[in-house]
Amino acid sequence: MSAEPEPEPAADPAEEGGAPPEMPPAAPGPSGGRRLNLRDWRVTATAAAVVVAVTAGVVAITATGHHGGDRADPAASATPAYTGLPHTAIDVSPSTCGKGWGANGKPHTGTQVFDLHNSGASATEVYLTDPKTGKFYAEVEGLAPGTVREMPVELGSGTYAFECQQEDTDSVTGPTVTVPGNVPQGPASRPVTVHDLIPPTLDYQKWIRARMTELSADTGRLKKDIDGGDLAAARRDWLAGHLVYERMxxxxxxxxxxxxxxxGTVQLDVDPAHAAGFTGFHAIEYGLWHGRSAASLRGQAATLDNAARKLQKDWATQQMDPANMGLRAHEIIENSEQFELTARTDYGSGTNLATAAANIDGSREILDELAPLLKDRDPGLARLQATLDDAQAYLRTFDKGGTWTPVGKLTRAQREKVDAYFGDMLEQLAPVAAICDVRRTT
Structure with missing residues (x-):
């Protein structure tokens, strides 16, 4: 039985004018290169927005080099963005942590800048904390020895202390300073440790194990369909199995x-029909939607099924890094935006929007596991969950009985709405990555 391409739903005549999405300049490699490193993402300008969202009213800089980076001269001019604000010089070496604040007897509320000077011999992490609860309002990471970095903050009334964590030394908390008045403090976040993240990570690994059982069953059905020459059933079962994998x-x-x-995927300039080493769901997708015979796909189906079963067998010996859990919730949606919403991974099925909906399932599962940690740390968690629901419900409107509208067939208005949902999800997931960034507590 030869495969015929599935019919594509027509665009809404009332909303015509949409254009095919632009392709990203760089293509992912066939060995998992599509996964991004959120450790790199954290040290871009986005990092400032991350912590702003975490602390809601208190601005914090976590990115090395942001706003001009560290200044070697403590007396050097402030960053232009902060020249109109009051500045207070603070020493953050272990022996003098917090020295300089309150010395003039005039701590005050409002927007201001602390110029943090590391006079110690090693790099230092600096937190502005509530000394009673240990919650932090702002942070600076990796302050090099002998340099100064600005910590812009918006302070409410209350008690504060600087906590200095120099490499290879115990954490030191500076003197407590009381900021007078009746101005409400912004929300603070308690640090998350590796020990906090171990239970949700173990629970997530159990969830993955259950998905692997589903995956092996689906790849087995897909192999049976192709071995039996039923390509219509193979297209249905291909999508079911691929979506299970995309949730993980x-x-x-x-x-x-x-x-x-x-x-795996292939480079943009490589013909998938002749790509060496191109295997798995996307290789089969290309064949199923480009008229390949069942006989020509049997080897690919066997390779995929064997790989899925081996992965299931080997999973019992694998360990995920708990420190990555919060990062992955954001990364999944970021990758979906980069590869699914651009149709970069469409090899003929037109099901990128189905994959994007499955990716939301994947991010949601991480959030469910992290919920005990996030419920009193992220005040926006309920709104984030609602946004995930709304985005997924909208994507599912493009499912017409198992046939999905391809990304390139979206009208301009539809495309803008999908993009808006993903931008909103990424913005709201950024605090999760920042909150779950592992921090020392001693």
């Missing part, structure tokens, strides 16, 4: 080389 996004790095075998 936080575990991809743990899968190692198996990810490339199961869900």
């Amino acid at each position: 996004g936080a575990a991809y790095d743990t899968f190692g080389d198996a990810d490339g075998v199961i869900n």
Whole structure:
């Protein structure tokens, strides 16, 4: 039985004018290269917005080099963005942590800047904390020895202290300073430790194990369909299996080389029909939607099924890094925006929006596991959950009985709405990554 391409729903005549999405300049490699490193993302300008969202009213700089980076001269001019604000010089070496604030007897509320000077011999992490509860309002990471960095803050009334964590030394808390008045404090966040993240990570690994059972069953059905020459059933079962795999996004790095075998892609300038080493769901997708015969796809189906079963067998010996859990919730949606909403990974099925909806499932599962940690740390959690629901419900409107509207067939208005949902999700997921960034507490 030869495969015919599935019919594509027509665009809404009333909303015509949409254009095919632009392709990203760089293509992912076939061995899992599509996963991004959110450790790199954290040290871009986005990092400032992350902590602003965490602390709601208190601005914090976590990115090395942001706003001009560290100044070697403590007397050097302030960053232009902060020249109109009051500045207070603070020493943050272990022996003098917090020295300089309150010395003039005039701590005050409002927007201001602390010029943090590390006079110690090693790099230092600095937190502005509530000394009674240990919650932090702002942070600076990786302040090099002998340099100064600005910590812009908006302070409410209350008690504060600087906590200085120099490498290879115990954490030191400076003197408590009382800021007078009746101005409400912004929300603070308690640090998250590796020990906090171990239970949700173990629970997530159990969830992944259950998905692997589903995956093996689906790849087995897909292989049976192709072996029997039923390509219509193969297209249906291909989508079911692929969506199961796409829900497991936080575990991809743990899968190692198996990810490339199961869900690999090819470079933009390579013909998928002749790509060496191109295997897995997307290779089969290309064949199913480009008229390949069942006989020509049997080897690919067997490779995929064997890889899925081996991954299931090997999973019991794998361990995920708990420190990555919060990062992955954001990363999954970021990757979906980069590769699914651009149709970069459409090899003929036109089901990128189905994949994007499955990716939201994957991010949601991480949030569910992290909920005990986030419920009193992220005041925007309920809104985030609602946004995930709304985005997913909208994506599902493009499912017409198992046939999905391809990204390139979206009208301009539809495309803008999808993009808006993903931008909103990324903005709201950024605090989750920042809150779950592992911090020392001693």
